[in-house]
Every structure is written in structure tokens, then in C-alpha cells.
Amino acid sequence: MNASVLIAPGEIALQRREVPIPAADEVLVEVTAVGICGSDAHYFHHGRIGPHIVNGPLILGHEAAGRIVAVGSEVSADRIGARVSIEPQRPDPTSSQSRAGRYNLCPHMEFFGTPPIDGALCEYVTIQSSFAHAVPDEISDEAAALFEPLSVGIAAVQKAHVTGGSRVLIAGAGPVGLVTAQVARAFGATEVIVSDIDAQRASAALQFGATRAIDPRTESVRDLMVDSFVDASGAPRAVVDGIAAVAPAGHVVLVGMGADEIALPVSLIQNRELVLTGVFRYANTWPIARDLVLSNKVNLDAMVTARFALDDVAKALVADRVPGSIKAVVRVEPSVLPKESR
Numbered sequence: 001m002n003a004s005v006l007i008a009p010g011e012i013a014l015q016r017r018e019v020p021i022p023a024a025d026e027v028l029v030e031v032t033a034v035g036i037c038g039s040d041a042h043y044f045h046h047g048r049i050g051p052h053i054v055n056g057p058l059i060l061g062h063e064a065a066g067r068i069v070a071v072g073s074e075v076s077a078d079r080i081g082a083r084v085s086i087e088p089q090r091p092d093p094t095s096s097q098s099r100a101g102r103y104n105l106c107p108h109m110e111f112f113g114t115p116p117i118d119g120a121l122c123e124y125v126t127i128q129s130s131f132a133h134a135v136p137d138e139i140s141d142e143a144a145a146l147f148e149p150l151s152v153g154i155a156a157v158q159k160a161h162v163t164g165g166s167r168v169l170i171a172g173a174g175p176v177g178l179v180t181a182q183v184a185r186a187f188g189a190t191e192v193i194v195s196d197i198d199a200q201r202a203s204a205a206l207q208f209g210a211t212r213a214i215d216p217r218t219e220s221v222r223d224l225m226v227d228s229f230v231d232a233s234g235a236p237r238a239v240v241d242g243i244a245a246v247a248p249a250g251h252v253v254l255v256g257m258g259a260d261e262i263a264l265p266v267s268l269i270q271n272r273e274l275v276l277t278g279v280f281r282y283a284n285t286w287p288i289a290r291d292l293v294l295s296n297k298v299n300l301d302a303m304v305t306a307r308f309a310l311d312d313v314a315k316a317l318v319a320d321r322v323p324g325s326i327k328a329v330v331r332v333e334p335s336v337l338p339k340e341s342r
Contacts, residue, residue, distance in 0.1 A: 234258025
């Protein structure tokens with residue numbers, strides 16, 4: 001099969017790789033669409049994210065959809081032909097976190113596109129059958145691939161305790177900020193304020209769930225007194241100002257990846273009894289994502305602003321630098337599957 005491989009920071013090559021063979025509990029998925037995430041771009045530019053270092057050739061990509069073309073011995077052959085959205089993780093089911101239902105926090109997690117685990121920017125991937133979620137024909141391949149960032153937004157809104165009538169502040173109008181805004185509205189928030197220093201992105205937020213968009217350089221958020229604040233920017237100033245904008249007993253959820261350490265207003269957090277937490281991936285969100293898209297509460301297709309082929313991944317990884325860009329997607333056109341893999 002063809003695979004787009006990160007060879008070194010800034011260097012992508014199209015290589016031939018063996019088609020993977022599904023283990024007993026796995027399915028083989030013919031990939032059709034892969035969304036480009038900011039983490040993919042970070043690995044491409046810098047070769048690492050925190051402790052995760054690219055030490056050898058790596059296939060990026062964890063936002064993926066496709067069609068099941070083969071199954072392992074423990075999986076029903078009835079699944080062959082099903083269109084699926086891939087939940088790109090393999091936790092250890094025996095770990096204490098998995099057993100507690102928090103499999104996203106499993107210390108032995110194998111996650112697509114995170115060194116040394118290869119991702120989905122290739123023609124075929126294997127995944128455990130239970131993590132290949134069936135999608136109906138009403139949902140496009142591109143939207144099915146974007147269930148992954150949508151799941152981050154769902155996890156954030158759940159942790160923010162958003163409910164009917166909530167007032168929510170979201171910092172950052174990138175893809176995660178925009179899906180979070182849509183999910184917040186779907187969960188009943190009546191006011192969703194999105195802040196971003198990029199005027200085009202702030203304007204786009206009004207098309208994706210925001211009731212108000214502001215430039216934090218010219219308009220302070222600190223007096224908003226919202227019920228919940230979700231940071232999808234990773235910017236230290238946005239985090240601190242966002243915390244100050246939360247009313248007593250409110251919730252603060254940190255999603256954006258930025259500085260490893262920042263100074264927080266501890267006395268304010270204490271005096272207002274704010275609940276501050278983070279989001280690390282997701283658990284049990286794919287059924288919710290499917291229903292939100294099917295009910296038109298969330299529009300993922302409209303977020304796709306650029307499409308690339310598998311041999312043009314290097315361009316896809318810098319597409320976020322184009323003004324007005326929201327989400328780039330790589331469309332994969334698989335070659336003929338070898339008979340021995342069927």
C-alpha cells in the first residue's frame with residue numbers, strides 16, 4: 001500500500017508499506033479521509049510534542065474514516081463493507097483507568113500517529129472492531145473522519161457541565177474551538193462567546209455555534225461572569241483571563257496545548273470555588289458525535305476548507321497557515337487490495 005511517512009522534521013515521503021493484517025479482534029479499514037490536526041503539523045515542523053519524540057519514520061494522522069474490507073477471526077464477517085469512523089486508540093482493557101471507564105487515561109495507550117504508533121495517512125489501517133464505529137450513509141466520509149476532533153469538543157463540554165441556559169466562554173476559534181462552540185449550543189447553552197485574535201476565525205465562529213465573537217486584544221473577557229470557560233487556544237494570557245471570567249462555582253476546562261507551566265490566579269480559584277480540569281482525548285463519545293451530526297446540531301462538512309491527496313500531505317500539513325483555513329482533509333484513494341489480505 002501507499003503511505004505518507006514523516007522521515008524527519010519538515011520531510012514527508014510517499015512510501016510503499018505492507019498492508020497490515022488484522023489481529024483476531026481487529027478489522028482492516030480501507031481509509032477514505034483523514035483530517036489534519038494541529039498535533040500532526042507540530043510533529044511535522046518540530047518532530048516532537050512534549051515527551052513524545054519522533055525517533056524514526058512515522059505515519060501521521062488520527063482523524064480517519066473508511067470502509068471495512070477484512071476482519072480478524074473473532075469478528076463477524078457481516079462487518080465487511082461497513083463504512084466506519086475510527087476511534088484511533090487502543091487502551092489496555094486491564095489497566096485500572098480502563099476498568100474505571102476512563103480508557104482515554106490508560107497508561108499503556110497506543111494512539112494513532114503518536115510515536116512510535118503509526119497513524120492513518122495511508123491506504124489501510126487496522127483497529128479493534130469496537131473502535132471502528134459504523135456510520136450511516138447520510139454522513140460523509142469527511143464528516144466521519146472529523147468525529148475525532150468533535151469528540152474532543154464533546155469531552156470538553158461534558159467536563160464544563162454545560163446545560164440548558166449555560167453561558168460559555170471559549171478561547172480559540174480553531175477547529176476544536178469551533179466544534180466545542182457547536183456542541184455547547186447543542187447541549188443547551190444560550191450564550192456562547194468565542195474569543196480569538198484572528199479576525200477571520202472569530203468571524204467564522206459566528207457560523208459555528210457562537211452567539212458572540214470578540215477580539216481579546218480590544219475587548220476584555222474578564223467581566224463576563226460566565227458559567228463555564230473552555231480554553232482551546234493554549235495561550236497563557238487566554239487561560240488566565242478566561243479563569244477570571246468565570247462566575248463562582250463555575251467550571252474551567254483546559255484543552256489547548258500551550259506552555260507546560262503558567263502562573264494561575266490561585267486565590268481567585270479558591271475564593272470562587274472554581275472547578276479546574278483538563279481534557280485528554282475522550283472516552284465513549286463516538287455515539288454522541290454520530291447523533292449530533294445526524295440531527296444537524298453540528299456541521300462538520302462546512303469546516304473543511306482544503307482537500308489534498310495522499311501524495312500531497314506536506315502541503316496539507318501547512319494548510320493551517322493559509323488565511324481563512326479551518327480544516328484540511330486528505331482524501332485517500334486506495335489501490336487494489338491484495339487478494340491475500342481479503
